[in-house]
Amino acid sequence: MTSVIRAFLSEVLKFRRWSVLAGAGAMVAVSTFIAYLTFHQIASGATGKEMAGLIAAFHTPQGLVAIMGQARSLIIAIALVLVSANLAAEWTQGTLRNLLVREPHRLRWLAGKMLAVVLFVLLSMLLTLIVGGAFVLILAQGQGIQTAAWTSAEGLRIFLEFLGNEVLCLIGVSALGMLIAVLTRSVVAAVGIALAYILVIEGIIAVVAPQVSQWFPGRVFNTIVGATVPLVGPAPAQGYPAALLASVLWIAGFAAASALVLPRQDIKA
Amino acid sequence: MNAIETQGLSKHFGKRAAVDGLTMSTPAGSIAGFIGPNGAGKTTTLRLLLGLVRADAGSAAILGSPLTEPDGYLARVGALVEAPAFYPSLSGRTNLGVLARLGGYSRSRVGEMLEMVGLSDRARDRVGTYSLGMKQRLGVAMALLPDPDLLFLDEPANGLDPLGVIWIRDLLRHLRDQGKTILLSSHLLGELEQVADWLVILHEGKALFCGPARDLLAQRVEIAVEAEDAVRRELVVQIAEGAGYAVTRDERALRIACPASFAETLNRKASEAGVTDLAIRVKEGSLEELFLALVKGDRP
Numbered sequence: 133m134t135s136v137i138r139a140f141l142s143e144v145l146k147f148r149r150w151s152v153l154a155g156a157g158a159m160v161a162v163s164t165f166i167a168y169l170t171f172h173q174i175a176s177g178a179t180g181k182e183m184a185g186l187i188a189a190f191h192t193p194q195g196l197v198a199i200m201g202q203a204r205s206l207i208i209a210i211a212l213v214l215v216s217a218n219l220a221a222e223w224t225q226g227t228l229r230n231l232l233v234r235e236p237h238r239l240r241w242l243a244g245k246m247l248a249v250v251l252f253v254l255l256s257m258l259l260t261l262i263v264g265g266a267f268v269l270i271l272a273q274g275q276g277i278q279t280a281a282w283t284s285a286e287g288l289r290i291f292l293e294f295l296g297n298e299v300l301c302l303i304g305v306s307a308l309g310m311l312i313a314v315l316t317r318s319v320v321a322a323v324g325i326a327l328a329y330i331l332v333i334e335g336i337i338a339v340v341a342p343q344v345s346q347w348f349p350g351r352v353f354n355t356i357v358g359a360t361v362p363l364v365g366p367a368p369a370q371g372y373p374a375a376l377l378a379s380v381l382w383i384a385g386f387a388a389a390s391a392l393v394l395p396r397q398d399i400k401a
Numbered sequence: 402m403n404a405i406e407t408q409g410l411s412k413h414f415g416k417r418a419a420v421d422g423l424t425m426s427t428p429a430g431s432i433a434g435f436i437g438p439n440g441a442g443k444t445t446t447l448r449l450l451l452g453l454v455r456a457d458a459g460s461a462a463i464l465g466s467p468l469t470e471p472d473g474y475l476a477r478v479g480a481l482v483e484a485p486a487f488y489p490s491l492s493g494r495t496n497l498g499v500l501a502r503l504g505g506y507s508r509s510r511v512g513e514m515l516e517m518v519g520l521s522d523r524a525r526d527r528v529g530t531y532s533l534g535m536k537q538r539l540g541v542a543m544a545l546l547p548d549p550d551l552l553f554l555d556e557p558a559n560g561l562d563p564l565g566v567i568w569i570r571d572l573l574r575h576l577r578d579q580g581k582t583i584l585l586s587s588h589l590l591g592e593l594e595q596v597a598d599w600l601v602i603l604h605e606g607k608a609l610f611c612g613p614a615r616d617l618l619a620q621r622v623e624i625a626v627e628a629e630d631a632v633r634r635e636l637v638v639q640i641a642e643g644a645g646y647a648v649t650r651d652e653r654a655l656r657i658a659c660p661a662s663f664a665e666t667l668n669r670k671a672s673e674a675g676v677t678d679l680a681i682r683v684k685e686g687s688l689e690e691l692f693l694a695l696v697k698g699d700r701p
Contacts, residue, residue: 148495233480398454
């Protein structure tokens with residue numbers, strides 16, 4: 133356990149890197165911008181089929197989460213890039229050999245590192261929700277829009293439910309990013325494959341075989357968030373409990389596969 | 402007692418044998434020069450000994466612990482393998498801090514190491530702004546962080562200016578005097594000649610020589626024999642090869658890789674055969690010449 137804590141503390145020091153901070157900054161900035169655009173469209177009286185649901189929910193306790201949730205896919209993509217690039221960089225930069233000489237138990241090192249990286253991703257997401265939420269609240273109050281429902285007990289419950297599912301979603305995405313990095317051992321390959329998988333490959337499978345694709349990791353992680361507030365994305369077709377179970381199984385599977393591969397790898401970087 | 406002992410250690414990458422049945426040893430408290438041409442398997446051997454790659458066959462013991470249990474010895478090992486690898490956007494101090502936290506070493510140890518390698522003034526600067534020599538110094542600091550009993554250093558003088566080369570030479574001697582063992586891989590054979598008291602010469606994944614440096618350096622003599630006609634030269638070749646020494650033929654001269662004492666034997670045997678006007682010169686070769694002779698197979 134001490135080795136895992138050491139690996140965790142060691143990883144925390146590396147969050148000072150601009151590339152890591154830029155990932156968190158991008159998540160906050162772009163998500164807040166998307167929330168602003170969504171708010172602006174609704175507040176300026178936009179109409180249209182796509183906006184109908186959001187407009188209807190605007191003054192309800194779901195209003196704030198519905199606006200903030202519009203950037204959910206982007207948060208998933210940034211988290212995936214952040215995790216896979218961060219881990220794969222240890223191979224690309226050659227720093228992995230330094231680390232594994234100091235901590236020969238590779239799985240303990242990976243556990244400590246991933247704990248820190250996942251925590252960073254979750255804190256970035258939390259910061260994104262806080263900054264974006266506060267920004268939208270300030271905008272709404274500035275325009276005299278009633279926000280009492282958003283901050284009501286029901287509004288808070290919906291927000292926490294959304295947050296819980298978002299946490300599970302990002303843990304799943306991080307586990308996927310970890311496996312991709314361990315398999316590819318290169319930043320360029322890891323980021324390319326991660327983005328291609330989540331944005332293109334699963335999309336193609338969804339068109340060809342929608343019944344099968346609903347069980348794929350990207351789709352499962354995405355839809356469990358939509359289960360709280362359907363306005364922020366598709367709800368799980370298989371039902372929330374089944375999607376939740378599938379998420380947990382995917383996470384366990386990714387962790388097991390990484391744990392199987394890493395100790396057997398030759399570190400040639 | 403040996404700090405490193407390998408028996409038939411092998412590692413293949415696909416069909417290529419990077420390390421091929423390597424048997425070598427390094428006595429504790431010595432500076433062992435680890436020499437070999439590019440692709441000889443030096444770096445792969447270092448990686449094997451550090452538990453970074455897994456051996457296909459053979460065994461090894463490092464500081465008394467088997468290779469299969471790296472956690473038994475790595476806490477007492479420091480390493481700088483290939484070019485030093487750091488996080489370029491972090492400072493030198495933070496880079497060392499990352500490894501200090503991982504290894505459970507105190508923060509003060511980081512400061513001490515930076516002081517030792519002369520990087521205290523630049524410790525807060527990003528490593529990306531460091532020169533090659535400064536990165537090398539930081540790499541040495543990284544290797545020394547755990548106050549190791551055994552050090553693996555791969556080309557530590559790479560990128561250092563002449564003062565830096567002298568500094569590393571003095572540092573290595575100082576560490577040896579403290580009882581530490583150093584396996585030093587380097588292409589700077591002149592430097593190795595000055596500091597190494599043990600040599601391991603690697604070629605195509607096998608050890609061509611493993612033993613005290615003085616034993617090898619004692620062989621660094623060659624005899625040059627000049628003779629006008631081919632018949633006389635052929636006689637010399639027969640005498641030398643008959644004694645088991647390799648002969649290199651130049652235009653009018655022959656070079657024999659052998660101890661200096663063989664000059665007298667050669668002269669006597671040639672006289673007995675009726676050849677008395679041979680010009681025999683004893684020439685002292687460098688470690689570089691010895692190394693080349695060994696790798697080319699000129700020396701038995």
